[in-house]
Amino acid sequence: MSWDEDTIWSKVCDPPAxxxxxxxxxxxxxxxxxxxxxxxxxxxxxxxxxxxIATIGWLYAITKVFVGDFDTAVAKAIGPWAESVVxxxxxxxxxxxxxxxxxxxxxxxPILYVAFFPLVVLFSFLPRLLLRVxxxxxFLAATNVAATLFRHFARNVLLLLLGLLAVFVIMVVSSPPWxxxxxxxxxxxxxxxxxxxxxxxxKGSEFLRVQMALIKRMYKxxxxxxxxxxxxxxxxxxxxLFTGPQQEAFLQKVSYGxxxxxxxxxxxYQIDQYRRSSMPAxxxxxxxxxxxxxxxxxxxxxxxxxDRADLGAFSGGRVTFLxxxxxxxxxxxxxxxxxxxxQSQLTEGLAVTAMxxxxxxxxxxxxxxxxxxxxxxxxxxxEQTIDSIRMEAQxxxxxxxxxxxxxxxxxxxxxxxxxxxxxxxxxAVTERVPSDFQADLDGTTAT
Numbered sequence: 001m002s003w004d005e006d007t008i009w010s011k012v013c014d015p016p017a018x019x020x021x022x023x024x025x026x027x028x029x030x031x032x033x034x035x036x037x038x039x040x041x042x043x044x045x046x047x048x049x050x051x052x053i054a055t056i057g058w059l060y061a062i063t064k065v066f067v068g069d070f071d072t073a074v075a076k077a078i079g080p081w082a083e084s085v086v087x088x089x090x091x092x093x094x095x096x097x098x099x100x101x102x103x104x105x106x107x108x109x110p111i112l113y114v115a116f117f118p119l120v121v122l123f124s125f126l127p128r129l130l131l132r133v134x135x136x137x138x139f140l141a142a143t144n145v146a147a148t149l150f151r152h153f154a155r156n157v158l159l160l161l162l163g164l165l166a167v168f169v170i171m172v173v174s175s176p177p178w179x180x181x182x183x184x185x186x187x188x189x190x191x192x193x194x195x196x197x198x199x200x201x202x203k204g205s206e207f208l209r210v211q212m213a214l215i216k217r218m219y220k221x222x223x224x225x226x227x228x229x230x231x232x233x234x235x236x237x238x239x240x241l242f243t244g245p246q247q248e249a250f251l252q253k254v255s256y257g258x259x260x261x262x263x264x265x266x267x268x269y270q271i272d273q274y275r276r277s278s279m280p281a282x283x284x285x286x287x288x289x290x291x292x293x294x295x296x297x298x299x300x301x302x303x304x305x306x307d308r309a310d311l312g313a314f315s316g317g318r319v320t321f322l323x324x325x326x327x328x329x330x331x332x333x334x335x336x337x338x339x340x341x342x343q344s345q346l347t348e349g350l351a352v353t354a355m356x357x358x359x360x361x362x363x364x365x366x367x368x369x370x371x372x373x374x375x376x377x378x379x380x381x382x383e384q385t386i387d388s389i390r391m392e393a394q395x396x397x398x399x400x401x402x403x404x405x406x407x408x409x410x411x412x413x414x415x416x417x418x419x420x421x422x423x424x425x426x427x428a429v430t431e432r433v434p435s436d437f438q439a440d441l442d443g444t445t446a447t
Contacts (some may be wrong), residue, residue: 008235008405009414011242012250050110054117140274141283143207163189163298170305179309183302190298194360197291208381211271212388219260219392228257230403254411255422257400261408262429264396268389269433275382291361299328299354306347315341332358 064071071089075082085092100107113120162185169182218224234242234250242250274280303324306313316339319327327340331354342348401407406414412430415423 008230008250011234011239012247012414012418013241046110050113051117054114054120057114058117136270137274137277137279140270141279159189159192166305167301170301170308174308176309179305183305183309186298186302186305190295190357193291193294194357197287198360208271208385211385215264215267215389215392219264219396224260228253228260228400228403251415251418251420252422254404254415255420255426257404258408258412258415258426259422259429261393261396261400262426262433264389264393265433266429268386268393271382271385271389288361295332295354295357295361296325296328299331299350299357300325302350303328303347306344306350310344310346313342313344313347315339315343328354331355 060071071086072083075086097111100110104110166182166185166189169178173179173182230250230253234246239246300321303314304319304321307319307324311317314327319340323337323340326337330337331351334351334355342351397408400411404411412423412426415426
């Protein structure tokens with residue numbers, strides 16, 4: 001195969017057949033190997049124990065807040081000694097902290113791990129679980145969730161903090177003005193959530209808009225341009241043949257360009273597969289379920305706040321959390337439960353609002369059904385996203401050919417001849433995209 005001698009490729013030569021070896025001295029004596037294995041096992045047991053404590057502790061705290069004093073009821077059923085354990089549980093926690101601080105080399109690591117365990121689950125366990133699944137459709141579904149949560153990150157965090165603060169006030173404070181204020185805050189948070197949800201039902205998928213914006217930002221960034229641009233020094237006319245480091249630098253730029261180019265097609269293919277899967281429908285169903293669940297919790301705490309602020313707000317005196325949750329679910333369809341009925345204008349008004357909220361949920365489901373069946377808004381958004389990727393791929397291909405004087409296919413063939421190391425990475429991306437799909441995007445015929 002002949003290559004143009006008037007381009008930068010004429011400076012590329014076959015690398016010498018020199019087998020580089022790294023003489024790294026390793027102490028592989030049986031004693032050191034056994035010591036390392038024992039240390040690894042101790043570390044693994046330590047973090048398994050810490051993870052177990054964090055899981056039990058957070059489950060206990062969540063159940064204590066949302067269910068009630070279940071531990072006291074269980075202790076009474078077991079016996080007096082169990083009641084003593086529950087009564088002095090804080091002393092046990094203090095003793096455990098003293099033991100950790102006095103025996104662990106870096107005691108604040110496990111303490112912070114337990115304190116922020118929900119964040120560890122969100123940003124560590126879930127991503128690793130997605131990698132183990134090895135499904136790009138599942139990954140895109142998770143990206144869809146992340147796009148919804150982080151698209152307006154500051155706004156979502158503010159709403160979450162306001163909601164948690166209101167819940168804290170309702171569960172801890174007994175002053176009626178503070179309780180009414182917390183109920184109003186939760187109502188405002190819920191109203192805004194409903195408004196944004198209804199707007200998104202008309203606008204379509206936030207995930208696809210994020211995809212298009214992300215693609216344009218990445219492929220027009222200076223960082224990617226620097227990674228795929230040949231250094232000026234390598235184009236100097238005095239260089240007839242590249243030295244080893246020069247050729248490595250040039251081939252690295254070519255490889256990065258090929259990876260970026262083929263990633264666009266891989267990206268488009270995965271979005272197309274996601275569109276053809278059942279994941280969009282599943283995500284829509286989960287979104288409706290999440291809205292319904294959020295509505296139940298908001299109504300539960302708002303009703304609890306009204307009950308704590310006014311003893312006569314409901315019949316039967318103080319209402320437990322679970323009973324209030326049952327009542328909140330019943331209020332969505334205009335029903336009631338035995339022993340709990342609204343007695344004040346505020347609680348009756350909230351019950352009417354709950355029915356309206358349930359009607360709004362039904363309305364959003366109908367809107368989603370109409371969009372998917374008749375107007376096909378989501379399908380058009382998917383096609384627009386793939387078209388956007390096609391345009392970026394064509395523009396990047398032109399820039400690649402102008403920069404390296406070869407088409408991506410020719411450049412890949414040359415790298416294969418040179419047996420360049422990153423060819424395996426490029427092939428890993430390329431092989432996952434069917435040739436007919438890429439040809440369809442290019443507007444050519446698959447060979």
